[in-house]
Amino acid sequence: MTCGEAETLLHALIDGELDAGHARQIEAHAAQCRRCTAQLLSYRSLRQAVQGADLRYTAPAALRRNIDRSFPSEALTNRRMFLKGLGVGGLVSAAAAASVALVTLNQESEESIVTEAVSAHLRSLQAEHLVDVVSTDRHTVKPWFNGRLDVAPPVIDLTAQGFTLIGGRLDYINGRAVAAIVYRRRVHIINLFVAQSMGSALQSPRLESVQGFNVRRWTREGLNLLAISDINSDELEEFGRKFEAASVSH
């Protein structure tokens, strides 16, 4: 063992993270190397001094109270209280409030989601901004979303099932960043919007028609999914079912 190796491993020894074999090697090395023995003693004393000091910070009582109140309890069943409890401080809190907005939707804003999805779909078709990442390979599209969203959207190639993956982009619905995964069926475009949701229960899919577009919405594994296209509702339903079937096997 060289001094360089020993220098790194002696920390693992001090931390009790070293297996017996390596521990013996270090001790054997230190026994014949005064420098490494001195290092070991020095870092041991450093660790003791650090451990002996109180270096933790205590969360302020108001913070603890705010966080505690953020979650529903017997006394707090009102969704408004949930929002209030979050408090709005700096930028981070503002972002938090924005993302909570989607969580605490009532029936009205449920409708506005669909309306916004229609707008987003139209924008994507008109503004030559259909995809940010062009790829038929889900292994390219999926990683592209990393770091851009707080959700890892399922990206599934359905080419074999008649729906060609053509890419993905970042879009906004109700002011919140969502993943848009784009498929083509013949000449028709399907936008699949994916956002985080609270519940994990699989809600039964809902099909509806809005402004001449068909919309299919469903939930899986804590994600809200919304597919929108001008293909007919049977085909959109087929898309949803094939997506679900394929995502189970992923």
Place this chain on the structure above:
Amino acid sequence: MQFEIGDRGKAERFRAAALPYLDDVYTLARYLLKNPTDAEDAAQECYLRAFRHFATFRGGPMKPWLLAILRNVCKDEFARRARFSAAQADALNEAEPKNEGLWAEAPRSPETEAVQRLDGETIQRLISELPTAFRETLVLREINDLSYREIADATGVPVGTVMSRLARAREMLRTAWQAEEASA
């Protein structure tokens, strides 16, 4: 999508499992963001995200899971700050400095005697002056009391990198510590 009554049981479970680690979360946030107000915001955002992801929590220790989320919140905050000031964006993902790898030659430092005791506030200051990746690793180990494996999982690097970062962090801390002793 709505926050239903049925979520109350989940909220109670989450509260019982996660709230005991608030001081750990807040402590790491203080060391990473170096600012009490930002640390409070980050801790709050961390619990919000954790609650949102609680359904996907696969069991195992709760503390490293929460700290990993806190770390992501801080990364977002760094990115936000970077938009105003110059690059700090990838501070938490910064590459290992050259020649600081696991098997690098040991640097020459003659000061190898035992260190003297310093008061807590001074040590906190010395730690907060370490470069981000090293500070983070040191705090997770010495103050949050995570194992190497848990640190590796929480920070998304191999255990070998945790070890070399910790070695380098302690080396830098010791140097700063001895300078502090000398000036005292």
